[in-house]
Amino acid sequence: MLISFDWLKQLISIDKPAEEVGALLTGAGLEVEGIHTFDVVQGGLEGIVIGEVLTCESHPDADRLRITTVDIGTGTPSQIVCGAPNVAAGQKVVVATVNSTLYPAEGEPFKIKKSKIRGAVSEGMICAEDEIGIGQSHAGIMVLDTDLPNGTPAAQFFGLGSDKVFEIGLTPNRADAASHYGVARDLHALLKEPVMLPKVADFKVNNTTRPIAVEVKSPEACPRYAGVTLSGLTVGPSPEWMQKRLRAIGLSPINNVVDVTNYVLHELGQPLHAFDADKIKGNKVVVQTVEEDTVFTTLDGVERKLKASDLMICNAAEPMAIGGIFGGLVSGVTEETTSVFIESAYFSPDWVRKTGMVHGLKTDASFRFERGTDPHMVLHALKRAALLMQEVAGGEISSEIVDVYPNPIENREIRLSIERAHTLIGQHIGAARIKEILTDLGIQITNETDTHLSLSVPPYKVDVTREADVVEEILRIYGFNNIEMDENLATSYLAKFPRPYAENVMETIMNYISANGFHEIITNSISNSKYYEATGEEETKDLVHVVNYNSEDLDVLRKSMVYSGLEVLRRNINRRQRDLKLFELGKIYELLEDGSTKESRKLAFYMVGNTTAESWKQASMKASFHDLAGVVQNVLRKLNAGDYEAQALEPNSHMRQGVAYVKNGTVIAELGPLDAGLTRRLEVKEQVWYAELNWDYLLKKYKDNLVAGELPKFPEVRRDLSLVLDKNVSFDQVKQVAFKVERKLLHEVNVFDVYEGNKIEEGKKAYALSFTLLDKQQTLTDKVIDNTMNRLMQQFEKQLGAFIRK
Incomplete structure (x- = not known):
């Protein structure tokens, strides 16, 4: 919304500069996103002044040119070469001074420079009306009838003063301020100046010959x-x-x-x-x-x-x-x-x-x-x-x-507790100040006691329907910046919070993710339905449509974090930022069969490009599935997710392959490469590794208790194995078999090398695995260790079809 400062000053007396008024409006909830200068004539005739021609002589080397001296109010006359036939000594003229810019009625703008014309120095230009953009005539220079002193800005003579224009980001709840008068009403409460509503007392009916x-x-x-x-x-x-x-x-x-x-x-x-x-x-x-x-x-x-x-x-x-x-x-x-x-x-x-x-x-x-x-x-x-x-x-x-007007719309009646107002404000500002602000805002106090105010709220304040809304009105005029912070921060919560406090868990996890080189993004939860239409009709069935959207590109609530993240990737990649590690905790929405809406939160990760920068010590390395999986697994560990099973991902609209982590039948995380066709539709040509965690479920199951135990008294033992397996056998399957075979002594299984190549059979891969064994009661003997490893190898061969490389 654009508001003219000059127009505003017709409705309320303002003696402050536009910048200061803009700050006041922003503090009162009308965010001024910018203040622009509006010129009736482009450029505002800056650098163009009234001058007087002192002398005018023919140019010795050009019949149609005149050499003039012009007083432009600087104390020293300027020599200007002019080609207009009507220029003459004694005239008041419009002069474009050196370094000024002309915006002609037709053609491109051009800058006036000190120059030589046919050997004669010219320090400016005497202008016709089309040359300064105020008319179309080019018959000759403008000759003015004025007593204004030489050097007076031409804009003053033509009455073309500039205006300041506020660009206000009007929020949907401030319909009352969608006009100059509405803005003036807020300024009245801020400046204590009366608002001058345009008078209509002169209205009278002249005749009744055209009744409708x-x-x-x-x-x-x-x-x-x-x-x-x-x-x-x-x-x-x-x-x-x-x-x-x-x-x-x-x-x-x-x-x-x-x-x-x-x-x-x-x-x-x-x-x-x-x-x-x-x-x-x-x-x-x-x-x-x-x-x-x-x-x-x-x-x-x-x-x-x-x-x-x-x-x-x-x-x-x-x-x-x-x-x-x-x-x-x-x-x-x-x-x-x-x-x-x-x-x-x-x-x-x-x-x-x-x-x-x-x-x-x-x-x-x-x-x-x-x-x-x-x-x-x-x-x-x-x-x-x-x-x-x-x-x-x-x-x-x-x-x-x-x-x-058969049923007049009445003012809304709201009862305000003064004590409650102070509680919500967070500071005692006094009943007198509260009443003053309300009156200034046009809210009438119909009755009052020591503890309560009965208010009559005019219908133009559409969003003021309850006590809390009234307090918001008070607070935005009183000033959020005027609420003092206690030396020792504390609060009496208005509602009880669950334990563990979700914000603390979120902060811990986000700090960990950021420490691993990821940057947080915050995107709009309103998305474009065309993204989902491109993937098929099934994807559009459960979309939640926005009833009152302002843009066709923002007409549905997102049902996936994928597209908003890809928009951020595209913007950064287009600006040559190609190595990206991003994350976002946001909401997605789904329309259920009964017409209700389901809202849930997801923690999404995006990786593109290289994970390590190019340097003389090492080559750059492309982001891989394992880079993302490592971060996701550590996040799950910090959320105390406990045991979960890794399964092949069920293909969906944005990932055709990948891994799903499942706990008690619930998918707690999905990760893998985004479908290349999908990323190309959003103009992201690079491979994107994506992960999505079920934040609501993980938070619900989160337990912040730490389990401590004494350090082991006996040493652990490591043994390595090399297994040749089918390509479709995952490391997680190997771990599951291992821990089923040995629950007591097996402490950890780790893969430290994977090989696929021409040295082994096609369709196979080789895992180099380490097994850590530990007995908390005694030192492990070679016999126990060998028996354990033999049992592991037998089951690997039996259950997984493994070949043990010895």
């Missing part, structure tokens, strides 16, 4: 609908001041009638629509739904098939606009329009949101209606628009105001 009747057949969708007719208008360009303000906030002026509706929308936050009154058949407006599949052409020229649930603004014969969203092509204002009917209404957010989603329509009006507008602003905005339209387009108000 209004009937609301769907009051649940349109609780309030008002309108008035103007006649005798002349449609044309808006005045320069209005165009300047609209351009400052990124809008292109259209004509004086449409511009007024846009102007009031951004000024007061109340969307309006102007219908050509001559095209309202039967002189009647009907607010209703229409039959399913009714064809309707919107202002953009697109034919749309309407739903039976769409709220339409109709005349006596046909639809004219989609209520609260978009006007129709037939009833719109054109250059021939002389009479208009101005609509000002309050539409139900639910109805507008649903219709906008069905038709994929997002407009400035729907943005506000679907979040909630102020039903009390309907008439004031209507009168403001009618007066402005008279001012810029002429005409008369030719009907009484029609206001259909």
Whole structure:
């Protein structure tokens, strides 16, 4: 959302610079993401001044050139070579000084430099209007009629002062601030300056020759609908001041009638629509739904098939606009329009949101209606628009105001405990300060005791519905930065936390992962449904769709961590960061058969490129399955996952092969290479090693008790074996057989070498294994050791078909 600083200052007195105001707004919950300078003319005529031609002589080497001396207010006249036929001594002219940049009406910008023209030094340029971008004429230089001193900035003469524009990242809960007036209301609470709501006291009906009747057949969708007719208008360009303000906030002026509706929308936050009154058949407006599949052409020229649930603004014969969203092509204002009917209404957010989603329509009006507008602003905005339209387009108000409002929307009543407010704030700020802030925010105190306040909250504060919301309003004006931190940090928790405290476990695990060279990423849990559609219909069945999405690229809740991680990999790889080890703890979502939604957390790992950097001591090494498996196994160990079984991964949409770790029938981790086709679709050409841990299950089963034991009194013994096995036999299978054969003495099994090559039979691999034996009661004898190893070898041969290399 863009807010013009100059426009804002028409509504509230501000004596602070834009940067300081931006900081105040950010602290109050309206995050100012940037402050930009808006120039009516590109470049703002910077470096261009008013000058006076002192002398003007012919150039000795060019008939059409003149050598002039010009006073530009620096104390020393500048010599300027000029080719304009109308230049003469005594003139006041516009001069582009050396190092200034010109932005002509046509062509590319260019910088003014000190130069020589036909041997004569030229220190600037005397300009025509097209050369500085304020007009199209190139008949000659501009000759000004002014008493302004030489050196005065040309922008001051032309009234082209620049404006500061706040770029505010408006959060969905702050619909009340979606206008200049809404922002001014917050500044009132911060600066204690009165807000000057545009006056409408001069509104009067000139005649009643063009009455338009209004009937609301769907009051649940349109609780309030008002309108008035103007006649005798002349449609044309808006005045320069209005165009300047609209351009400052990124809008292109259209004509004086449409511009007024846009102007009031951004000024007061109340969307309006102007219908050509001559095209309202039967002189009647009907607010209703229409039959399913009714064809309707919107202002953009697109034919749309309407739903039976769409709220339409109709005349006596046909639809004219989609209520609260978009006007129709037939009833719109054109250059021939002389009479208009101005609509000002309050539409139900639910109805507008649903219709906008069905038709994929997002407009400035729907943005506000679907979040909630102020039903009390309907008439004031209507009168403001009618007066402005008279001012810029002429005409008369030719009907009484029609206001259909059968069930007025009342203020919300909320009871606030002062003690509870202080508890949530975290600091005692006093009842007097609380009451002051609430009053400044327009929240009326209807009754009060020593302990409680009864509040009346206006409906424009859509998100203030309970006690905690009121405290948030207090806190954002009081200032989060003003909450003092105790010398000894402590808190009285509002709720009991489970033990072990999940945040402590998470911090421990993340610290370990980071210490192993992984970087944490935080991605959006809202994803693109096209990712899942590309993998087949089955993948889209259990997607959770976002009802009110703002972008087609963000329309579903993710059901996998894969795609958001690949987006991060793609961005980094495209910027030549090719060796990446990333992790994220995030949520995924799944739609169940009964229509409910399942939410779960996953810990995801991504590895791409090399695990070791290239150096003179060693060659770089590509990331492998075992690099990732080692980290995952250590994380499981730190989570006290205990014994689990390694199984071949059941192929899924993103991994065709890999390993699944299973505990008591539940998959606690999956790891392997991401499918190459999937990664290529997201423009990641490198192989990606991926792991996903079932965080919720692991946390639920986590036990933070440590088991300690005395050090063994007797030495351990190591024996090595070399086994030749089928390629499909995993090391985990070898371990399982070993520990089934010997539970008491076998302490550890480790693989320290794997060989596959032409020195052994095709389809085979060789494992070099170490076995650590330990008896806690006595020293192991050679006889016991040999018997144990013989039993192990027999079972390896019997159960795994192993060949023992001796």
